[in-house]
Amino acid sequence: MKKLTQHVNDLFKDVPESEKKTIIVQEVLQNLEEKVWDLMEQGKEEEDAINKAIVDFGDIEELKKELGVTAQSTDEHSKKLKNSKLNLEYSIWGSLLLIGLFVFINFYYSPQVIWFVYPTFGVLWWPLSMYYRYSGLKRGA
Amino acid sequence: MIRSDIIRGHLDSIILRLIVEKDRYGYEISKEISQRTDERFQIKEATLYAVFQRLEKKELIESYFGNKSKGGKRKYYRITTLGKAYFRETVEEWKEMKDIIDIFMEGFN
Numbered sequence: 001m002k003k004l005t006q007h008v009n010d011l012f013k014d015v016p017e018s019e020k021k022t023i024i025v026q027e028v029l030q031n032l033e034e035k036v037w038d039l040m041e042q043g044k045e046e047e048d049a050i051n052k053a054i055v056d057f058g059d060i061e062e063l064k065k066e067l068g069v070t071a072q073s074t075d076e077h078s079k080k081l082k083n084s085k086l087n088l089e090y091s092i093w094g095s096l097l098l099i100g101l102f103v104f105i106n107f108y109y110s111p112q113v114i115w116f117v118y119p120t121f122g123v124l125w126w127p128l129s130m131y132y133r134y135s136g137l138k139r140g141a
Numbered sequence: 142m143i144r145s146d147i148i149r150g151h152l153d154s155i156i157l158r159l160i161v162e163k164d165r166y167g168y169e170i171s172k173e174i175s176q177r178t179d180e181r182f183q184i185k186e187a188t189l190y191a192v193f194q195r196l197e198k199k200e201l202i203e204s205y206f207g208n209k210s211k212g213g214k215r216k217y218y219r220i221t222t223l224g225k226a227y228f229r230e231t232v233e234e235w236k237e238m239k240d241i242i243d244i245f246m247e248g249f250n
Binding site: 027 | 166167168171172185186188190194195213216239
């Protein structure tokens with residue numbers, strides 16, 4: 001049975017350690033042991049039974065995907081989210097400065113015509129688009 | 142033995158069906174599948190655990206530990222209400238699909 005334990009540990013060695021992994025490894029091992037006993041009851045030698053159980057087990061790529069890669073992708077996602085939050089903040093401050101500049105020029109040089117509203121609308125596209133990107137990523141989490 | 146990529150999309154349903162009948166654990170399920178199909182289809186255990194993970198994430202099944210047997214504790218799976226409803230729907234869908242595919246496959250030699 002030691003060989004079985006070793007094989008299962010080998011299979012799962014790329015999966016990052018977690019409580020979930022421990023539980024699955026235990027489950028897999030328990031079921032494999034039961035299979036080995038079953039095969040031995042049918043008259044197989046222990047060695048053969050263990051080998052058959054290992055061969056029948058198959059390729060764990062799919063299982064790895066269910067376990068490990070998802071954890072990695074959430075990590076990537078949170079990085080993206082942080083980045084887009086930074087972009088959003090930058091765009092808000094940037095557009096406030098720009099709008100402030102327009103207001104200043106407007107009232108300092110030509111207080112009789114209120115025109116700063118027009119470029120303000122143009123500038124607002126910037127934080128608006130950043131906001132949509134940010135909220136889209138947030139919802140996808 | 143049937144090509145596994147063809148049956149792949151229906152593995153969830155096959156396993157759900159077995160768990161609908163009664164609570165079962167991993168090895169029991171793989172053995173049951175081989176027996177019922179007369180060894181014409183055998184599920185790889187690795188695939189089986191991936192399906193368990195997926196179904197549990199979707200809350201179609203849930204797991205609990207049974208009594209200690211030889212070796213360790215068995216991890217049993219039971220169906221949830223959502224799982225039952227989902228399976229019922231899958232059966233309807235399958236019937237519909239079978240009818241449609243049969244239109245094109247039947248009667249050709």
